[in-house]
Amino acid sequence: MPLALYLLALAVFAMGTSEFMLAGLVPDIASDLDVSVGTAGALTSAYAIGMIVGAPLVAAFARNWPTRTSLLSFILAFAAAHAVGALTPDFPVLFATRVVAALANAGFLAVTLTTAATLVSPDRKGRALAVLLSGTTTATVAGVPGGAVFGTLFGWRATFWTVAALCLPAALGVLKGISAGLVQEHAADGPASHTELATDGPALRTELAQLARPRLILVMLLGALVNAATFAGFTFLAPVVTDAAGLGELWVPVALVLFGVGAFTGVTVAGRLSDRHPGPVIAVAGPLLLIGWPALALLAAEPVALLTLVFVQGALSFALGSTLITRVLYEAAGAPTMAGSYATTALNMGAAVGPLLAATTLGTAAGTLGPLWSSGLLIAAALLIALPLRTTISTGRGIEVPR
Structure with a gap:
């Protein structure tokens, strides 16, 4: 895997930690900002909404920019938003910085x-994606717990x-690892080679038209459902540990x-x-996940079983x-800039x-175990x-990106 890919993963780690x-x-x-806990919790919603809305909008806006310019702009905007957030004494300004950070994060990920x-041969997209997502899983393993400890010791602004500081080596990696005005193109089974950025790519309307393809909508829906299940359980894991x-x-x-280590695995x-x-x-992980979440709910009172299943569910969910x-x-191969x-x-x-x-589900009879059942x-x-x-969804080898 190219070094540039690992430096991009570092940026994903910083962004995942922030999220x-x-x-x-x-x-x-x-x-610190003299607001209620509920009001401060709205910062999380602001970030999530910014990510959902920002991904297609920012990607469409920046689709004709050189790749290096896009990535560098998003990283620097993300870092700047955190610097402003660390300095501001006003909650509305902090709220705005979370929206800006989410938009930058969405654009960067897109x-x-x-x-x-494009940095690897066409049949290694999955491995390249795994390297990038390792940034997110590492954030759950080290970044989030580390951020909580760091915030406790030095205050939330230090976090x-x-x-913001983690973004700097990633920005340097983009400058050194992604050539200006170039994209990667490769033979079907050969190594990647630099070629000039294409100017006759599909129009935005053509790329958006890919969303009318049932196969694309299907895998997007399934990906959303699986991720919804993952975050439904993960978000409310703390009360399961302390209460159940x-x-x-x-x-x-x-x-x-443990969940993060499982996710990385x-x-x-x-x-x-x-x-x-x-x-x-899909055939193995899907049914095992279906068994695993109810099993976690039923065995939550047993600490050893609980912690073991937390690891297993993290691994299966992210796999x-x-x-x-x-x-x-x-x-979405027919939408090279919007995929x-x-x-x-x-x-x-x-x-x-x-x-x-x-x-x-928390207010139901299931109580703190409700999220696991959901x-x-x-x-x-x-x-x-x-x-x-x-x-339809388990076609073996990938589709070649049109040139």
Whole structure:
């Protein structure tokens, strides 16, 4: 894998840390800026909405920019938003910086998902995506718990400054690793080689028309459902650990780290299979996830079983999710500049909807275990949709990107 890909993953790590770190910082932000905890929690919603809306809009706006210009602009805008957020004493300004950061994150992901596919040969898109998503999974393993500890020791503003600083080596990597005015093009099975940026690519209307393709909509829907299930359970994991299992609060970061390690494992393994053998990944991970979420709810009172299943569910969720997002990139091959935004939108629709649905179960008889049951129902819905169309979504080798 090219070095530039790992530096892009570093930026994804910084952005993933920023997206999830507020879970541990909201009380301090509320106290410091003299707002309620509920009001401070709106920062999370602002970020999610910015990601969903921003992915297609920003990608369309920047589609004719050189790749390096786009990536560098998004990274620097993201870093600047965090610097302003770290300095401001006003909540409305902080709220605005979260929206700007989300737009920059969405634009960066949309472009970098497409760029990653051009940095490798066409049959290695899944592995390239796995490297990028390792930035997100590493954020759940180290970035989010580390951000919470750092914020506790030095204040929430220090965490914002740290995220901004992480963007600098990634920006340098874009400058050094992505040639100005160039894109990557390659033979079907050969190594990548630099060629001039095409000027006769498909029009935006043509790329948007790809969204009328049933196969593309199908894999986007399945990716969103799986990600919704993942974040429904993950978002409300803390009360499961402390209430259902009766463990102390110090076990919460342990559970989060186990989920993140599982996610990293799942992405890594699936990355080696999702290009040529997506069918087996979907056929194995899907049913196991369907069993795993209810099992986690039923065995939550047993700490060993709980922590083991947290790891397993993290691995299965990200293995299946990353495989489906890889299929989005393949199915959107006719939209070379917008494909990444379609994948980003699917991911973030799930990340936004899943926790909202899970939250509605907290006031039911299921209590803190409700989100785990809702994760199982979301996976069941995905499998019911996928089952009659399994040959459609499990095509072995990827589709060549038109030139």
